[in-house]
Amino acid sequence: MGRFRFDLLILLLAIHWSTALSDLVISKLDRRIDLTSQIVRMSLSLKVENTGPDPVSEVSLTFPEYQAKNLALLMAISTEGKGKTKGFSSNLPIKVKQPDDSPPSLIWYAVSLLKGLGKGESLTLEVLAVFTHTLRPFPEKITQAEAQLFVFQDSAHFPVPYNVKIQSLTVKLPSENVESYTKLENTKLSGSEIKYGPYENLPALSYSPLAIHFPSNKPFAVSQELVREIEISHWGNVQVTEHYNLIHGGAQSTGEFSRLDYQARPNVRGASAFRNLIAMLPPRAHSIYYRDAIGNISTSNIYGDSSKTLLEIEPRYPMFGGWKTSFTIGYGLPLRDFLFQSGGSRFLNISFGSPMNDVLVENLTLKVVLPEGSKDIYVSIPFSAKQSRETKFSHLDIAGRPTVVIEKVNVVPEHNQYFQVYYKFSNLSLLTEPLMLIFGFFSLFVACIVYMHADFTISKTSASYLAKLQWDEVQATIQQLHDIINHCLAIHDKLEASLRELSRTGDVQACKAVRKSADSLLKDLSKDLKPLLAFLQSSPQAAHILPKVEELVVKERDLQEKIMLKHTTVVDSYEKKSGGRDIENRVASIQQKITALKQEVDDLLEFVEDI
């Protein structure tokens, strides 16, 4: 196996390297490796002493290349002196610093100390290294019923380029079961922990390979791709959308998948599969959704309290080794919990990685979409990541929303730290979009009004247009004429009504008064009628309807006369105190004519109306 060959190489080289940086001596090195999840966490505690004459400002740590390429995170904290939690300790800057004559299979990391370590002084370095992809499934393919086994390889001695006085290693396994492990001197298995060491007086870069083969059924959820989009709306919401491309990174499942077996004994016939994932969302998260490309996924649950919101999601199917899925979760957060103001600019303070427990993200793309019109954007992240800018267009945007894109590979839960995006944004810009809408609708209505009232004829002099104009006038005239005739008819009705009143009350004077007023009104109306008729006669457009209109006017006048006649007759009769029968006889002939005329006038009116 290639790796073992490398190890051998390192071992050989280590002998030549024994004296290079011997000014520093590590008096005690404790190493704990946590193998309980897919992410391997190695915590080191080094007690460094300067035995040389010159002050030292850097401590070098070395990792074999196969580990270094999977190193997701390396953090170091120094605690000076004896006291364990004495003083404020912050992350020390670490950078790769490869000496020219170093073997290629070793990667060097230089931890810069806050202040130089003088002669005889000592300090304790707490280092946390997080590795991904270092657990190798073995066998690589298993069936549904088999347990998942992993091999972990490392050295029992941590290869520091300094002499180490005492060194020990503790490996924590997920369970008490171990398939096999390398037995060196001073190796002890107790419970779920394997202890190597203590080893004393090891030379620099000493190396002693070990391998542990153990079962693990922890979820090996690896998100090959995660796009997190954080969109800020100053109307009070921070919308987070996360697109996951998930794979079960453990041993490949092979052969049949039997739902029956899985349902009957899920812990045996599906032990290596995971059913659900738990995302720890910030408190007061709302509008949570969970879906994929083909719709909502109905298997999810939310538990919430004042400190957090737990979202338990279940992929559409149980995830066996090598099975993939993809889904999207989204949630809204209250703006005031994440957006703050400092000295004229605002900043968003939100956590970096995925909210899922124990999910390894291979490629994380984080997009922070700032409101349209944001300026002076500046990002502060506690670790290195690739940054770029783009513009996103969304609802009612004109210039687009400035978007900060942050890309990072191998993101582990330890990266889930707060980062800040600073920007400047004027509150007035908030109003642009509503104003735009208002203006849009306003102009729409204005356009409607203009359209209704303006004349959009192309040629104002064409014959048909002029004819149309004239015809409009004729129509308007006829409408007026029609109104007048109707008015006349109403007066006729009134006269009739007065007659009935008369027959009831016998009040001749009132009836006469009504007639008088009606008479004057009718005269007025006929006066009004004259110019209209004159216009119609003059207009060529009205030629074909003129006869009818004239007939209408004539008939109406006729009717008017007849009704007047009837009215006077009846009133006269009443004055003469004639009997009801007598009156009826007298009026009968006029009444007949009136009915006939009324009918005619009605017909004509209808005709005129249709014009």
Added chain:
Amino acid sequence: MAVPVDTITKPTPASSTSTLRFAFGNVLAFFILLLIGVLAFSIRLFSVIKYESVIHEFDPYFNYRVTQFLTKNGIYDFWNWFDDRTWYPLGRVIGGTVYPGLTLTAGTIWKVLQSLNIPLSVETVCVFTAPVFSAFAAWATYLLTKEVKGTGAGLTAAVLLAMVPSYISRSVAGSYDNEAVAIFALIFTFYLYIKTLNTGSLFYATLNSISYFYMVCSWGGYTFIINLIPMHVLLCIVTGRYSSRLYIAYAPLVVLGTLLAALVPVVGFNAVMTSEHFASFLVFIIIHVVALAYYIKGILSPKMFKVAATLVVSVGLVVCCAVVAVLVAVVASSPTKGWSGRSLSLLDPTYASKYIPIIASVSEHQPPTWPSYFMDINVLAFLVPAGIIACFSPLSDASAFVILYLVMSVYFSGVMVRLMLVLAPAACIMSGIALSEAFDVFTRSIKFYISSLSESLQTGAGDIVSGNNASPQNDVIKTDKREDSLKERPSRKNKKKDKEVVEKPSVKSKIEKRPLVLPVEASFFALFLTVLLGAFYVVHSVWAAAEAYSAPSIVLTSHSHDGLHVFDDFREAYAWLSHNTEIDDKVASWWDYGYQTTAMANRTVIVDNNTWNNTHIATVGTAMSSPEKAAWEIFNSLDVKYVLVVFGGLVGYPSDDINKFLWMVRIGGGVFPHIKEPDYLRDGQYRIDNQATPTMLNSLMYKLSYFRFVETDGGKGYDRVRRTEIGKKYFKLTHFEEVFTTHHWMVRIYKLKPQKNRIRGKTTKKSKSKSSSGTPTSGTRKKNPWH
């Protein structure tokens, strides 16, 4: 002065107030229409609220996939799209075989929204296309009915259409199918036709052709239009209603419409070559002859005309006979008489079940039952006769058209339950007219009563003069007016005048010469009953929208004592396929699931819901009905890697593959005669219990459905759909292996075992099964059509 002399300025005080009143009425109608649109849209959102915003059923998934392609690749790639992910290994020319109207509509909407920076997904646009277009359809109904019987009837018909269950069933949010836009196009085309007929305007005639073009783009049902309109034209000619307006309404439609229709790739030369379109050309000739006759009649004296007529008719008859004879000969030379299968099954309802099992196997192509009429158009079924009567008084060109439309659609809906959708607008229009007329009569009676009441208060008992001058109807109006004028005259005479103007035309135009006045008690009661009827309709429609028609059918729910239970097995299986198989793997399933598999799982399928190749479907049917080994060979020859079956026996999902199995046998047997339906039936009964035939129990479908099923309930193997214990309980699969089964076992996916596993020392059994399955040599050759 009451009226100014200046007649040039239009808005005189009197007329301006009247226009104001008209405007008010228009605004009211506008807002009512707006609300109808909102109603039509929102009643269809039950599916989104109760389930989710997702594409429904089968065909919509295909349309969705096509729309995705269109939005991603643009219109030119769309026209040239050869889809190699379906009908493997044949593929399908999508651009030339799909009605593009719906897709282009949704694609355009999406494009417009994108250009306005409204980031809606294609899926969202697709989901909400149908509700939006049903609002449009309601408005189109308003326009059409308004042309026929006035605004009141129009508004009523629009309300009815907005929530007619039959249409809701095809246009709920997510039901992204051709019918969703086609019904709008259908009604709108009819409206434009009627509008042209009423106005004689060439502008509307052109619009009509364009609208017809949109209809052709959208749905195969356009043949309904191109046959109905000629029928109406013919009816008008026969009843002596020919006019130049009729000519303008019809001739441009045929010429422009046919030219435009031929532009749609899926129609192409069918627009002139198939029998569905012949009626329109025939009538086109007839209308020209008639137009000529009328013209000649106009220039000749009656006597001369008679002579000319006999001459022309005798010559014309001879020519016509010759033409018809040629046509008949041409048509008769083609096997289907130039008709497509679906059209033929419309003309002869028994055609499909006799010759085309694929058409007959689709449940929506079955004739409807009476309850489905009640379910789908509800009380409209009772209102329609009243509407027909109302249309006959008086009979106009437009109302004759509506009656014809109704009669034809009633016939078609009686043949295919799916065409109930065409009936629904006709029923709505008729019922709208009926309801509006009824309201008219009732309210008029009540108004008459009220006015006569107030009059009797005024004039007392001795009313001698008014009795004899007019009919009671006229009296209503007159008294009404008198009331007004008497009250208002002293104060303002102008106002009163225009009131009359408004009142008079509105009341008068509606009232015919013989008015109908009912007793007031009767009209109150009838009004109450009518409102009750309407309320019942609304309740039923809302129920239908909420309960009956909103299920997306890919997600099933059931209410049990411990709450809502969701069966999301289909998407579970499709998601699994899409993430955990190779991109080029071929998945075989019965054709029902073809569209969904290509759209949701993005895997190549052998057959899908576009049942264009009967042989291919028969191959899959044959494989499903064959024993395992023969099936493996067929599938292997088709490069199939996975076989998907739908199984409802565990949870009681009735439309699973075992219930569809007989159709597979029938369709398979139709092409490959070694599959015989009686082999699968015991005494003519289809069963899967221990009485089932060995052929049935050894068929691939049985085995894939019931593989290890017996272990779920401890050795009984009780099938909850068929309500029986299964016949063969313990068996192993030799050529297939289970790779995935969903949570409720509704979808089971099997993988074909690789070839080497085939030879496992079972040569003796193999030969035995071969000999038992009939004539070995011809059998194997037939079984495997790709070799």
